[in-house]
Amino acid sequence: MALRPLPIPVNHRPSVSNLGSPIHDSRQFSRRNFIKLAGAGAAAGTVVSAAPAAAQSMTSSERALLLLAIDVARDAGAHYSDGRVIRTQFEAVGARELRVSRVQSTDSFGINIRVLVGGSWGFSATQVLTREAVTKMARDAVAIATANNAVAPSTAVLAPVDVYPNASWVTPHSIDPFTVSFEDKAALLLKANEEALRGSNVRYAASNILCVKEERLVATSEGSFIDQTFYRINPSMNITAISDDGNDFQTRGAVVEPAGRGYEYILGLDLVGNAPKWAEEAALKLEAPSVEPGKWDLILHPSNLWLTIHESIGHPTELDRALGYEANYAGTSFLHPPEETLGQTRVGPDFMQFVGNRTEFGGCATTGWDDEGVPAEEWPIIEDGIFVDYQTTRDQAEWISAQTGITRSHGCAYGQNWESMPFQRMPNVSLMPGKEDISEEDVIAATDHGIFIEGRGSYSIDQQRYNIQFAGQVFWEIKNGKKHRMLRDAAYVGRTPEFWNSLDVIGGDSTYFLGASFSDAKGQPIQVNAVSHGCPVSLFRDIDIINTA
Amino acid sequence: MAEAKGLSKDDLQSISNRILELSEADHCRVRINSGWRGYTRVATNRITSAGGSEKTSVNITSVFGQRVASVETNRLSDDELRQAVRRSEDMARIAPVDPEYIEELGPQIIAPINAYYDSTGELTPQTRAVAAALAIKQAQSADQVVASYMDVNAGSTALATSNGFYGSHAHTGVAYTLTSRSPDGRQSGWAGDEANDWNNIESQRVANDAVRKCRNWRKTALEPGEYTAILEPTAVGMLMRNMVNVFNQRTADEGRSFFSKPDGGNRIGESLFDDKINIFSDPAYLDAETSPFNSVGQPLAKQDWVNSGRLQELARSRYWAQQKNQQPLASPSNLIMAGGDDSLEEMIASTRRGVLITRFWYIRGINPKTISYTGLTRDGTFLIENGRISRPVTNFRFNQSLVDMLRNVQMLSPAVRVAASESSSVSTPIVVPAIKVDKFNLSSVSDAI
Structure with missing residues (x-):
């Protein structure tokens, strides 16, 4: 299918690199990571290792400025503070048809501090890395907190x-x-576009590679000092076919997923080799009959299902959202109040397991520690179909500790850059594959009257995460256990709890992979977060399909 | 008077000059964004976060022949700027040729626009906290819980090219939005204001309106279907802001837009909407002022896009204009939909059966050929029967073509600036009326509050 398993470098042990670090580590090693890493070891012998020493990205003067900010804040009356020096670099290369449409690089570097006065937060940030400017910054943050x-x-x-x-x-x-x-990145994209443009009726092809490097030094007034470097990479491609009479056009987009990985991930995607297939799908959509609205069984490929998970499971299990902290923008949640839902609300069938984690290999939200110095971990969010826990930060854990018995943060604090105050952001939230080794073909064979959907399309959901309308990129009609023909103009609609309770079959480990977004938006001012969601191929029964033409 | 936020005119010019001096490329373009953002958030009747930051970033585009690359940095020492220039040149030298690159613009006649209001630039955290406290008090007295956001921006921008273009512009903006809910989460109301000038933000009225909407709204059943709808200005603005990018000639000429002609070309000059529809942009529009030039230096002036329902113009990049042997035309920097004389009350009074909508949420495109969007109503949806609001009703998902909406408009109120971005951050100024429209497609019920 769209993605194939990639060799994983032998030295890459997500969440292992800090196991030897000081004091205490309560995290458990993820079962899936273990399986994947163990399986990949043999194939990875030729990969060059990354030097862990690269983590020491910040200089001693930057460390000194962070300590200065914390000292100034304490002297000005803050009883707690944490600060970050963050450098974010983006690199973007884009190609449209046979030309390069962008070559860009951005570099943003600054320092911030968040302080607690009484029970109130204040935040300030500056890009001027002098003792004078940092002193003023810390005093400003305390003044804001004091005013509040x-x-x-x-x-x-x-x-x-x-x-x-x-x-x-x-x-x-x-x-x-x-x-x-x-040059190399552009050459790859131009070649992929060229291959796509060979397809019949294909007139437009656009592709991009966006790379992010985030160096993040976090210090807390409690004494933590954590230096991390993150790589994330976002490849994309859109191929548009135009009908012979020029009156219709169809696009195949969202062909590949972003990941928290290095460039080896891009090489493994084989954009050039796969472009003809995606181009053919764009052209097939021109000829495809428009979908007949009504009840259909739905087989959702992970390239489509991940975003449904993001919207209907990821967002409603953000604790700040559930308690009204995001009511003026991102919204609230159907999973509220905590005391009436935790451990009680059934969201899906009893074989449905969701975990939150910041440890999964390749995840965009994977980290060593969060922006408050809390170590990354994995925890159940939905267990045997029952909602059991939210995503939390340090100032949220106690809000639900009476129900969950958990007094510590799950480590979900993140601020998008040096200008931004950290708050609760989504970890990787993933649907566990089934215990049986059920393949994509098995799932298709179990379907008489269904639609198999690949790729994310237009997505919309209400602010409490009930009413869903999700489309896709490619729709295959499944008839009597076989792929029959391509359809178009379909979107699935429904109500979140009924939708998940209609889950009937989930694929095994071999069908599991991560989809991701670089642009999960939340907060005011709006901040974006990169996050991944893993899932297997899944079958949902009797779902309402509408025609969006 | 306090010093304006963002770099001064002199500093902008000297950094631009410095970079142009350092440049060894055939062409160079420098864009500087310098500004301050302050904000205060409220939730659960408390200030939950507040902060401020200042940032200056410099974007350098270097060009050799038609090889183009750009670098952006916020590290501004002489050495670091020199490194950034060299890096953009190194990147440009190896970048493949961009056949669509057009040589930089030279000097242009640009009429300056004042979009900087000291009232906004000097807004303090204390003033923001006082507005927050006012809303909290208002909500508490009605036994409600408020979540609010005040976003304040002030700064300056400059653009310089090696062919002699130079322009600078200072601007401010403030958005204040507020959601008030009942403690059990079963009722919700929203109100908001956006302006360049803080004096035009009515924080007391915003608080009153949200609290009143919350008090009056709770969900009661109503069947989905096509309804006569009265959209308040914010709801109209949230839909119409999508038109900013639709007025594009290239996508029309290429067959990818509603404005495409079936046999090629575009539909400029055709009557496509109700003749009450007039849409224009104007960088000098009072309290919706924008920069008088865009990111490559194309001048912006008042421009009609739709005149009495007729498509008047589409934006053309410099490249596309050259291809088509036409003059370039910059995309709109704000969007104004001319209003009418009807009041919201008159719209309600004239409606036998319809739905009144406060605002929308999660608007996403579904079909560019019909300019169709989906999304959901939020924070105040009411049934109108026999000329009166009869009861609050459930929220709905809509699936609606804006073309049909602009053909079915019956009445328009005077136009006002609205907080049209879903995140309620200050954004592209949108000025629109409330409208009464036939056959608005509320396709399914949403259980959300």
Whole structure:
């Protein structure tokens, strides 16, 4: 199918690199990671190893400025503070048809501090890395927190966390994307476009590679000092076919997924080799009959299902959202209040397991520690179909500890760059594959009257995450257990709990992979978060399909 | 008077000059964005976060022949700027040829526009906290819980090219939005304002409106279907802001837009909408002012896009204009839909049966050929019967073509600036009326509050 398993470098042990780090580590090694890494070891012998020493990205003067900010904040009256020096580099190469449409690089570097006065937060940031500017920044943050605490005080209480005075972590990778030349990246895209444009009726092809390198030094007034470097990479391609009479056009997009990996991931995708197949799908859509609205069985490929998970499971299990903290923008949640839903609300069948994690290999939200110095971990969110836990940060853990018995943060704090105050962001939230080794072909064979959907299309969901309308890229009509023909203009609609309770069959480990987005939006000011969702091929019974033509 | 936020005119010019001096490329373009953002958030009747930051970033585009690359950095020492220039040149030298690159613009006649309001630039965290406290008090007295956001921006931009273009522009913006909910989460109301000038933000009225909407709204059943709809200005703005990118000639000429002619070319000059529809952009429009030039230096002036329902123009990049032997035309920097004389009350009074909609959420495109979108109503949806609001009703998903909407408009109120972005951050200024429209497609019920 769209993605194939990739060799995983032998030295890459997600969540292992900090196992030897100080004091305490309560995390469990992910079962899936273990299986994947063990399976890949043999094939990975030739991959060049990344030097862990690269984690020490920040200089001693930057470390000194962060300590200065924390000292100034303490002297000005903050009883807790945490700060970050963050450098974010983006590199983008894009090609449209047979020309290069962009070659861009951005570099943004600055320092911030978040302080607690009473129970109220204040935040300030600056790009001027001098002692004078950082001193002013820390005082500004305390002044904002003090003003808030005087007028409309909040009540933040921080969950306990172990102290990591000298920790580091680097995204597992074998090829640093920033060492691959623009020329090479452009050549790959131009070649892929060229292959796509050979397809019948294909008139437009656009492809891009966006690379991100994020160096992040976090310090807390409790004594943690954590230096991390993240790599994320986002390849994309859109192929458009135009009908002979020029009156119709159809696009095949979302052909590949972003990942928290190095450039070896791009090479493994084989954009050039797969382009003709995607081009053919775009052309087939021109000829495809428009879908007949009504009840259909739905087989969702992970390239489509991941976004459904993101929207209907990921977002409603954000604790701040459930409690009204995002009511003015991102919305609230159908999973509320916690005391009436945790451990009680059935979201799906009893073989449905969702975990939150920041440890999964290749995940865009995978990390060593979060922005509050909390170590990455994996925990159940939906267990045997029952909702059991939310995503949390340090100031949220106590809100539900009476129900969950968990007093610590799940490590979900993240601010998108040096200008941004960290808050609760989505970890990787993944649907576990079934215990049986059920393949995609098995799932198709179990379907008499169905639609198999690949790729994410237009997505929309209400702010409490009930009413869904999700489309896709490619729709195959399944008739009597076989792929019959391509359809178009379909979207599936429904209500989240009924939708997940109609889950009937899930594929095994071999059908599991991660889809991802670089642009999960939340907060005011709006911040984006990169996040992945793993899932197997899944079959849902009797879903309402509408025609969007 | 306090110093304006963002780099001064002199500093903008000297950094631009410095970079152009350092440049060894055939062509160079420099864009500087310098500004401050302050914000205050409220949730659960408390200030939950507040902060501020200042940032100046410099974007350098270097060109050799038709090889183009750009570098952006916020590291501004002389050495670091020199490195950034060299890096953009190194990248450009190896970048493949871009056949669509057009040589940089030279000097243009640009009428300056004042979009910087000291009232906004000098807004303090204390003033923001006081507005927040006012809303909290208002909500508490009605036994409600408020979540709000005030976003304040102030800064300056500059653009310079090696062919002699130079322009700079200072601007401010503020958006204040508020959602008030009942403690059990079963009722919700929203109100918001957006302006360049803080003096035009009515924070007391915003709080009153949201609290009143929350008090009056709770969900009661109503069948989905096609309804006469009265869309408040914010709801109209959230849909119409999508038109900014639709007024594009290239996608029309290439057969990828509603504005494409079936046999090739575009539909400029055709009557496509109701003749009450007039859409224009104007960088000097009061309290919706924008920069008088765009990111490559094309001048912006008042421009009609739709005149009495007739498609007047489509935006053309410099490349596409050259291909088509036409003059380039910059995309709109704001969007104004001219209003009418009807009041919201008159629209309601004239409606036998219809639905009143406050705003939308999660709007996504579904079909560019019909300019169709889906999304959901939110924070105040009411049934109108026999000229009166009869009861609050459930929220709905809509699936609606904007073409049909602009053909079915019956009445229009005067136009106002609205907070049209879903995240309620200050964004492209949108000025629109409330409208009454026939056959608005509310396709399914949403259980969301």
